[in-house]
Amino acid sequence: MPIKIKNLSSIYSAGTSFEVRALDGISLDIGEGEFIGIIGPTGSGKSTLVQHFNGLIRPTQGEVLVDGRDLADKTTDLRAVRQRVGLIFQYPEHQLFEETVFADVAFGPKNQGVSVAELRERVHEALALVGLDPDAIVDRSPFELSGGQMRRVAIAGVLAMRPTVLVLDEPTAGLDPKGRDELLAQLKELHSKSGMTVILVSHSMEDIARVATRLIVLAGGQVIADGTPRAVFAQAKMLTEVGLGVPQVTELMLALRERGYNVPDVALTVEEACAIILGLSLRGEQQ
Amino acid sequence: MSAIIRMEGVYFSYSSEADSNPQQTQALQGVSLSIEPGEFVAIVGRNGSGKSTLAKQINAILTPTSGEVWVDGISTKDEDSVFAIRQVAGMVFQNPDNQIVATIVEEDVAFGPENLGVQPSEIRQRVDEALQLVRMSEYALHPPHLLSGGQKQRVAIAGVLAMHPKILILDESTAMLDPIGRKEVMETALRLNRERGMTVVLITHHMDEAVLAERVIVLDRGRVVLDGSNREVFKQVGRLRELGLDVPQVTSLAELLCEQGLSLPSDILTVAEMVEQLCQSK
Amino acid sequence: MSILKNVTIGQYYPGDSVVHRLDPRTKLGLSFAFIVVLFIVKGFLPYAWLAALVLLVAQIASVPLKVMLRGLKPLTFIIALTFLLHIFTTRGGVVLWQLGFLRIDSNGLAQGAFLSFRLILLVVATSLLTLTTSPIALTDGLERILSPGAKLGLPAHELAMMMTIALRFIPTLIDEADKIMRAQLARGADFETGGLIKRAKNLLPLLVPLFVSAFRRADELAMAMEARAYRGGKHRTRLKVLKYTSSDFWAFCLSGLAFGVAYYLGRWA
Numbered sequence: 001m002p003i004k005i006k007n008l009s010s011i012y013s014a015g016t017s018f019e020v021r022a023l024d025g026i027s028l029d030i031g032e033g034e035f036i037g038i039i040g041p042t043g044s045g046k047s048t049l050v051q052h053f054n055g056l057i058r059p060t061q062g063e064v065l066v067d068g069r070d071l072a073d074k075t076t077d078l079r080a081v082r083q084r085v086g087l088i089f090q091y092p093e094h095q096l097f098e099e100t101v102f103a104d105v106a107f108g109p110k111n112q113g114v115s116v117a118e119l120r121e122r123v124h125e126a127l128a129l130v131g132l133d134p135d136a137i138v139d140r141s142p143f144e145l146s147g148g149q150m151r152r153v154a155i156a157g158v159l160a161m162r163p164t165v166l167v168l169d170e171p172t173a174g175l176d177p178k179g180r181d182e183l184l185a186q187l188k189e190l191h192s193k194s195g196m197t198v199i200l201v202s203h204s205m206e207d208i209a210r211v212a213t214r215l216i217v218l219a220g221g222q223v224i225a226d227g228t229p230r231a232v233f234a235q236a237k238m239l240t241e242v243g244l245g246v247p248q249v250t251e252l253m254l255a256l257r258e259r260g261y262n263v264p265d266v267a268l269t270v271e272e273a274c275a276i277i278l279g280l281s282l283r284g285e286q287q
Numbered sequence: 288m289s290a291i292i293r294m295e296g297v298y299f300s301y302s303s304e305a306d307s308n309p310q311q312t313q314a315l316q317g318v319s320l321s322i323e324p325g326e327f328v329a330i331v332g333r334n335g336s337g338k339s340t341l342a343k344q345i346n347a348i349l350t351p352t353s354g355e356v357w358v359d360g361i362s363t364k365d366e367d368s369v370f371a372i373r374q375v376a377g378m379v380f381q382n383p384d385n386q387i388v389a390t391i392v393e394e395d396v397a398f399g400p401e402n403l404g405v406q407p408s409e410i411r412q413r414v415d416e417a418l419q420l421v422r423m424s425e426y427a428l429h430p431p432h433l434l435s436g437g438q439k440q441r442v443a444i445a446g447v448l449a450m451h452p453k454i455l456i457l458d459e460s461t462a463m464l465d466p467i468g469r470k471e472v473m474e475t476a477l478r479l480n481r482e483r484g485m486t487v488v489l490i491t492h493h494m495d496e497a498v499l500a501e502r503v504i505v506l507d508r509g510r511v512v513l514d515g516s517n518r519e520v521f522k523q524v525g526r527l528r529e530l531g532l533d534v535p536q537v538t539s540l541a542e543l544l545c546e547q548g549l550s551l552p553s554d555i556l557t558v559a560e561m562v563e564q565l566c567q568s569k
Numbered sequence: 570m571s572i573l574k575n576v577t578i579g580q581y582y583p584g585d586s587v588v589h590r591l592d593p594r595t596k597l598g599l600s601f602a603f604i605v606v607l608f609i610v611k612g613f614l615p616y617a618w619l620a621a622l623v624l625l626v627a628q629i630a631s632v633p634l635k636v637m638l639r640g641l642k643p644l645t646f647i648i649a650l651t652f653l654l655h656i657f658t659t660r661g662g663v664v665l666w667q668l669g670f671l672r673i674d675s676n677g678l679a680q681g682a683f684l685s686f687r688l689i690l691l692v693v694a695t696s697l698l699t700l701t702t703s704p705i706a707l708t709d710g711l712e713r714i715l716s717p718g719a720k721l722g723l724p725a726h727e728l729a730m731m732m733t734i735a736l737r738f739i740p741t742l743i744d745e746a747d748k749i750m751r752a753q754l755a756r757g758a759d760f761e762t763g764g765l766i767k768r769a770k771n772l773l774p775l776l777v778p779l780f781v782s783a784f785r786r787a788d789e790l791a792m793a794m795e796a797r798a799y800r801g802g803k804h805r806t807r808l809k810v811l812k813y814t815s816s817d818f819w820a821f822c823l824s825g826l827a828f829g830v831a832y833y834l835g836r837w838a
Contacts, residue, residue, distance in 0.1 A: 042435065042465045056751055079757050087755040094745075095752040097777035107774065111757030143781065148334070157756060174462050176334045176492040178531035203465050206536070243467060248536035248558060255562045270536050274543040277565065281549060346796055370798045378796045385786045386793035390704050390737045397808035399797040410808045432740040446797060 002165050002197055003030040003053055003085070008062035010048050010221075022048040024221040025062070030165075030199070035191050037212030037229075038201045041243040044218040046201045050167050053199075054078075054085040083112050086163030090170045092154035093147065101127070101145075101153050102138040108161040126160035127153070131186055148179050159190075165197040166190075172207060184211050206247045209233070209268045217244070234265040249273040290321035291453060291486050292345055292376075296354035299340055299509075314340040316509040317354070322488065324453065327480045329489045329500035329517070333531035336506040338490045342458045345488065346376040359453060374403060376454040377447030381462050383439035384432075392434075392442050393418065393427040399450040410449075417445035420483075421475050437468025441475055448479075454486045455479060461493060473499060494521075494533045498556045505530060518554035537561045582700040587816055588630035589701050593710025595817040599824050600698045606828045607690055610835035616686055618831050623694055630701050640696035641689060648685050655681035704736040706809075713811055719802070726802025734790070742783065749778045 010023040023045045030036065040046045051057040052064050055071045055078040064071040066081050089095070098104035105123045114122060124134040130152040137145070142153055151171075158166070171187070172180040188211050191198045202208050208215060208229065215232040217225035219242040225232045233239070236246045236254055245251075249267040253276070256263050261280060267273040299315040314337045322328055332338045343349040344356050347363040356363040359375045377399075380386050389395035393414050400410045418424045421441040431439060440460050447455060457476060461469040473496055479485040489500055497503055503520040505513035507530050513520050521527070524534050524542040541555040541564075550568060555561050583589075588596075607619065627637055641648070661676030699707070712729035719725045750760070753774040760771055 041467065051751070054755055056754060079759075082755055082757055087752075089748060089752045089755070092752065094782060095749055095756075095774075095778050097774050097781075107758075108756040111759070161756070176531065177494070177533035178333055245466065249540065251558045252537060252540070252561055255558055256565065259562060259566060270539045270543060273536075273540050274547065277540075277544060278547055278549070348792060348796060370800065373796060373798045378793075380789065380793055380796075382786075382789055384741050385789035388734060388737060388790070388794060390733065394705055394808060398794075398799070401806050401808060402798040402800065404804045404806050407806055407808060407810050410806065414808065430740075431737070432744075450797065 002032055002067060003028070004063075004065040005029070005052070006063040006065075008049075008052065008059050008064060010045070010052070010057060011060040014060065021221050023052075026221070026223055028216065028223065028226075030197060032164075032197055033191075033195050034197050034199075034214055035188075035212050036197075036199045036214045036216060037208035038199060038216045038218060039203065039205065039208060039244060040218030041203075044242075045221040046218050047169060049218065050087060050169060050199065050201055053165070053167055054082045054087050056087070079111070083108075083161050084163055085165045085167065086158040086161055088155055088158050088166070088168045088171065090173050091151075092158075092171075093150035095157075096142040096150060096154055099141060100139050101142050104142050104153060105157045105160050108157055112161060122160045122162070123156075126156035129159050129186075129190060130156045131182070132156070148175070151175075151183075163196070165199065167199040167201070169201045170203070171200065172202070172204070180207065187211060203244075205233075205239075205245055209247050217242075219243075229268055230266050233268070236265075289323060290357075291324040291359055292320075292322040292488070293357040294321070294344065294354065295319050295356075297341075297344060297351040297356060298353045299337075299344065299349060300352050301340075314509055315344070315351070318506075318509070318511055319354075320504060320511060320514065322486060324486050325480070325484045326502055327477070327487045327489070327500045328502045328504060329491060329497040330504045330506060331491060331494070331497050331532060332506035333492070335508075336530075337509040338506050339458055340509075341506065342378070342456050342488065342490045345454065345456055346378050347372045348378075370403075374450050375452055376456060377450055377452040378456040378458055379440060379443045379447060379460045381459040383436045383443065383463060386443050386446075387431045387439060390430055391427075392423065392429050392431055395431060395442060396445045396449050399446055403450060413449040413451070414445075417448040420448055420479065421445045435468060436464040437471035440464065440468065440472050444472070444475055444479075452485075454488065456488045456490070458490045459492070461491060461496060469493065469496065492532075494535060497521075498535055505532070517556065521556060522552075522554040524553075580700065581703045582632050582636055583703075584631050584701070586630045586701070588626060590816065591701075591820055592811055592813050592817045593702050593706040594714055594811065595813070595820050596698055596702050597707070597710050597714065599820065600694060602824065602828060603694050604691060606831055607687055607694075610831050611683075612835050613683070613686075614837075615831040615834040616683070616690065618827075618834055619690060620686075622827050622831075623690065623697060627697060630697070632697065632700050636700065637693055637696055640692050644688070644692055648688050651688055652681045652685040655684055705733060708732045708736070709807070709809070709811060726805070730802075738786070741786075742779070745782055746775065746779055749775055749782075 005026060005028040008023055008026045009021060012020045012022060026049065038046050038049065048057060052059060053066065059072055066085060069076050069081065071081065096104050098107065102123055105126055106119050109119055109122045123138065127134040127137065132149065132152055142150060145153065172183055175183060184207060187198060190196065200208065200212060212229060215225065215227065215229050216223055217232060217239065224238065224242065225235055233246045233250045236250060239246055247268065249270055249272070252273060253263050253265060253267050263276055263280065267276055297315050297318040298313055300313045318341060330338045330341060340349065344351060344363065345358060347369045350363050358372050361368045361372055363372060387395050388398050396414045396417050397410050400413050405413065418427055421444050423438065423441050423445060426434065426438065431442060434442065444455070455476065461472050464472065476487050476489065477499065480487045489496065491497055498517050498521060500517055503515065503517050504511055505520060512530065513523065521534050521538050524539055527534055535556060537555055537558055541551050541553055541561065544551055545553055551564050555564055627634065656673050656677040657671060659677035659680040660674050663675040664672060665675055665678060666673045708729045712725050715723060715725035715728065758771065758774050763771065
């Protein structure tokens with residue numbers, strides 16, 4: 001069990017009149033090889049939550065166990081944890097700093113103590129994983145690349161550490177539809193090929209529905225839903241109340257149900273919605 | 288000349304003339320279009336299609352390497368009129384932080400009128416009015432860094448409104464916002480267009496925003512490839528996909544259903560429309 | 570929450586007191602005068618008088634004492650150092666304590682106390698200035714004071730604009746530095762161990778992206794300012810025009826009086 005969270009609370013300015021409970025009594029189990037989407041409105045605590053996974057934030061109350069190791073324990077080697085749980089923040093291209101792509105991607109593994117001999121292999125492997133041609137790019141300065149390429153290099157920088165859990169905070173932020181599709185497809189492929197546990201934090205319901213097999217919904221620092229996308233989107237009313245939406249096709253199903261059609265609560269993709277509606281036509285159903 | 292924005296044969300290149308391969312580096316290649324006062328136009332296209340470059344031609348941040356742009360009858364080539372043009376055409380940029388200059392909201396909204404040399408008492412009026420229009424009056428004395436992205440962008444819009452422009456250009460102003468922020472900005476833009484007749488030019492790659500515009504212009508590699516009402520443009524699902532763009536799920540659904548033999552119009556843009564059409568066709 | 574958020578820089582303590590409403594030029598001028606007087610007069614009596622003056626102004630401005638003293642926290646080391654330096658080195662008067670070659674004379678004690686006190690008053694008075702005057706008002710005030718120099722080529726407006734923008738972006742850059750630091754920590758960066766040189770080198774992953782980002786911001790901000798018709802200080806008007814009122818007149822008169830008293834107390838004692 002890669003990550004186990006028990007009754008986690010994260011409190012700022014405790015005891016003062018400014019006290020903020022960014023997380024309030026959260027318990028979660030994240031299993032090996034899962035592809036999880038964490039959604040929630042701004043301020044729901046998603047960013048705070050994922051920073052507990054690699055020890056960047058220590059719990060105020062409760063327990064965070066990564067591979068059985070308690071992160072609150074002072075003897076736990078946090079650098080080792082940060083190798084196992086790779087965290088990629090929003091707009092990761094803003095963290096690039098080295099003179100060459102090679103040096104930047106090698107930064108993570110170097111900090112882990114990977115030998116110089118192995119570094120080349122790691123860097124090339126990571127760059128290939130994000131769809132870049134290693135030979136064409138390793139000697140270039142990261143600052144002369146396009147925005148999309150820079151983002152991939154930044155992601156490669158974390159992949160080069162060979163994490164078992166990969167956490168990405170809004171990886172598609174600022175990308176155009178094509179860029180977004182490509183990145184999500186790449187993440188899906190990465191997940192199926194490597195068996196890595198992938199955790200995606202996002203606002204976009206439609207993105208998440210496409211790739212995640214389990215959704216965790218956060219609001220006000222608490223988990224308000226946890227299940228398959230289908231199960232979670234079925235609670236559309238509750239999601240709308242907290243300021244989240246559902247994919248348009250799910251909205252459509254709900255609207256049709258209100259009109260008296262006997263359709264399922266949820267459709268996740270356009271193709272599914274198409275099949276459902278055609279099914280209706282053939283049966284000539286109303287009511 | 289009733290058009291408020293007119294472009295004729297606009298070419299633009301970021302690099303110098305001496306480039307050996309002019310075709311490659313031209314960000315805009317022969318763009319011609321005209322926008323009437325009071326229109327709400329969305330300009331869409333994938334990254335690199337030239338939409339931001341096009342937007343910057345309107346307020347004379349960039350000027351064409353050949354061709355011409357007229358804003359409210361003034362040519363952007365006229366160097367002496369650049370500031371007059373920027374008073375008429377105000378722009379809100381992508382990064383909410385990197386356009387706020389002052390340490391207090393109302394001081395930032397005052398920045399534009401101050402630059403125009405407006406009298407202090409009138410600046411006061413304009414600032415109050417602009418903040419009201421974007422519904423941020425209660426934040427007038429707040430420091431900007433504590434505001435949400437959507438709030439910052441609304442302050443930026445107020446900063447433009449205080450200059451009394453006729454055109455509001457939103458250059459990917461929602462790209463860095465969360466869904467709530469995007470909603471706030473879009474609602475503000477639509478309201479200004481509807482209630483005050485403001486010409487709005489919306490540069491975006493979010494199709495759910497573009498569908499709200501009455502007119503959509505699609506750019507690809509520096510050229511206008513589609514220009515029509517939102518319905519006309521979005522029903523061309525296949526073409527848009529080729530151009531690296533998206534359509535609302537219901538529009539894509541309508542296309543699929545049509546292919547499967549259902550008789551539905553192909554220009555369905557919202558859930559409500561889809562529901563209506565499905566109910567009717569029974 | 571930010572790892573770096575504990576940095577406070579000349580925070581403005583909002584309020585609506587007479588002091589808050591004084592023209593920033595008055596406050597700047599009087600703060601400067603206070604500092605000059607502080608260095609001219611000597612003796613505990615005048616210093617006690619000046620301290621009482623500062624406390625009185627703080628009271629009128631409704632600024633709590635602990636907020637004022639906050640500004641001293643980062644300087645406790647320097648103040649302590651000043652104190653220790655002088656008590657151990659200044660000779661004269663009665664020997665109060667001796668251990669080996671360490672010796673404290675009464676003059677040393679007096680000098681140490683006096684100089685530390687001066688430092689404290691300096692910081693507290695300047696804090697009072699920044700606590701009761703918003704950054705924008707300060708830069709406006711400075712700009713007005715320096716503007717006659719514009720005719721001689723001094724870029725008063727540009728300097729004021731630079732200061733305003735710098736102040737505006739400090740919290741934003743702190744946030745950004747925090748984000749970058751976290752991202753690099755997540756990649757196993759180490760900002761804590763090692764000697765001075767190693768630690769400086771380890772800061773590159775933080776400093777390079779921060780600088781690159783700052784330049785990018787500057788570029789975008791410049792474009793945004795031009796888009797709002799900015800073209801330097803010429804013909805620019807202001808939302809808030811600084812105007813002296815009777816309060817400023819009284820502030821000048823009463824302060825002048827108080828400084829005069831301090832001076833004579835110094836001569837007299």
